[in-house]
Amino acid sequence: MQPFLDPSLSYEDNYANGPFGSFASALELPLPPGGGGCPEGAGEGGMRDEPRERFLGIPVHSTFGIPAGPLLNSRFVAAAFAHGFDLCVYKTVRSAARASHPWPNTLAVECDGDLAPDQTLIAHACEKNRVPRSITNSFGVPSQSPDVWQADMLAALRSAQHGQVLIGSFQGSGEGVAQIADYARAARLVAETGVPVLEANLSCPNEGKKGLLCFDTEKANAIVDAIRKEVADRPLLLKLAYFEDTSALQALVRALGGKVEGFCAINTLSARVVDANGQPALPGAGRDISGICGATIRWAGLLMTQKLAALRADNNMRFAIVSNGGVLTPADDKEYRDAGADAVMSATGAMWNTQLAQQIKKERCHDLK
Template identity: 40%
Template sequence: MLQQVQLYDDQLDFEENKAKGPFGDYANTSERYKNSGEPQYDFFGTPVYSPFGIAAGPLPTTQFIDAALAKGFDIVTLKSVRTDIFPLNAYPQVRPVICDGDVSTDPDFTVKVADAYTERLAVSNSFGIPSVTPSEWQPFLRDSKALLQKGQALLTAFQGTAHGKGKDDFVQDHVRGIELIRQTGADAVIEINLSCPNEGEAVLACFDTDITERIVKAVREANPDLKFIIKLAYFSDHEQLKDLVKRVGNIVDGFSAINTMATTVEDENGKEVFPGRPKAGVSGAPIKWAGLEMTRLLKQYRDELGYDYKIVSMGGVLTPDDFNEYLEAGADTVMSVSGAMWNPQLAAQIKATLQ
């Protein structure tokens, strides 16, 4: 049985986690993982000690970033920020689920909430990607960047907001957001999330190829020198994915995939677990198949189209074997969220296999 509370305590509200966390072994930052020698891997121009990190989500404050770096995660992603304050979904926001097989893309697919986190980790979350104001998150970006040592890199994640004022406004929200991030001097690489299953839009931004292309082109036009990647959901329509890659794959510096998979989550009596939100994003072991499939497709299309974007892969990386499976599938960098949240030793275990 896994230790139930590590980075995050799901019995507490997200705001309380932010204020009091991280928890478990992550709370101990006095003993720090020691890298040695020279960093041998590249993360968008920054030399890093391993092509492995923590993806967007569980690192909302500088304390969490520091805890992840202390445990040997060399690439850490700051939780997605927005151009303005955005509300948090009501408690609860994170729960374990029972899913012995794989999550399917069938819209009626349902999983039951579980009592505890198990070795074959399956997690559901429903935050709604909250954000504080830029004047609050800009210092967080600056302070987090200041923590980086040799061989470590930061990925700053951005979430666009549809204000209900049409597509032009949505595109401009991305341009503004990138400008706000760049004001902090966070110059490494930015991830634009186009795949949030909790955003409340009828169609995920990444499934609307026209809006994706418009966002990518507008951000590139305003920032010719910027390194940025876009985060995708799992695409069951391979032709649609190929068309998207063809249209933006030579403008972005990379793709990250996948986000959680939207699934109905209920209790043993068939009742909602997340009030007012029958569906939540499922992550961990049951979505690994989808992350691997996307990695293989992104590699195949890169080869076919002669592009040179990077592939940042995630979805169900719980062990060094999972990490290696992703590298073999074509990932340039591998990330974990669920695995990293409940196993503080994951980076150290993976780095032991790289030596």
């Protein structure tokens, strides 16, 4: 039950001492051979060694993993690969160092059903012996300086076995044309580490600016063009927020669906979070509204997957759909795949259940029989 990223510790302490729980012990053991995929012939033989699935054309043991966020550095990534999460996204980096928002960064939120628009949630510290259904996370997308994270991303890349893929997430800082140029700079720095897949975060909810980049098709298009000019030799994914407005999503997909290899969705949904006395639960300016993740946003992740799948078919496009949002069980994974996801990921669910990849692989194999 101990999460591998400890909410009772600051970002800096997690970065320096994590991961925790069974992820920590994984680092002391030799890595298992292969990613622990389906048994040969879906149950008739031993564990297969050769990857049988493909992600963006790359052979993988499974199309399941952990999205940008909880894997802070190479130790977290190595532990995740060792636990069979075959697609791992290294937490979003920037082209210059940036401090984290102060602790606390992760709180449990009280929300039994689906998160509604404009809902205010009561948040409190995560309890030791209780797995939260949903959480808020508010880090502000901190980053080490490139000389630190480039070396560490390379170490993370080396911990991937055959059949496992490391994805490098990044975002640009600043405003206007400077931000567009910074996306390209960050992309080049990530590509220099050798990661085979890039992911541009266009949906950062913690910047405290006017609107999310993914809702501005013109700017998103300029960012993609700038990135492509800088790095043209490997797949590029775009991390999107939930689009309430289907016509805005249609515009984005029509403009970019043929230029990038895939869309990752969704990032967190925003909500006001207060403590039991109705006061802001997170200290500091601009943190009264923060990102919600876990079971309460699953409805939005599923709806986005369906919308993207429909738009892909309507526009005769081939981009991959990498889905996440509230995946806590094998049944959630199946629901996403049935909705059209090519790959599925879990952040909140995986943090508290490090066996999730193994459980999902077992269930996927069972479905194949």
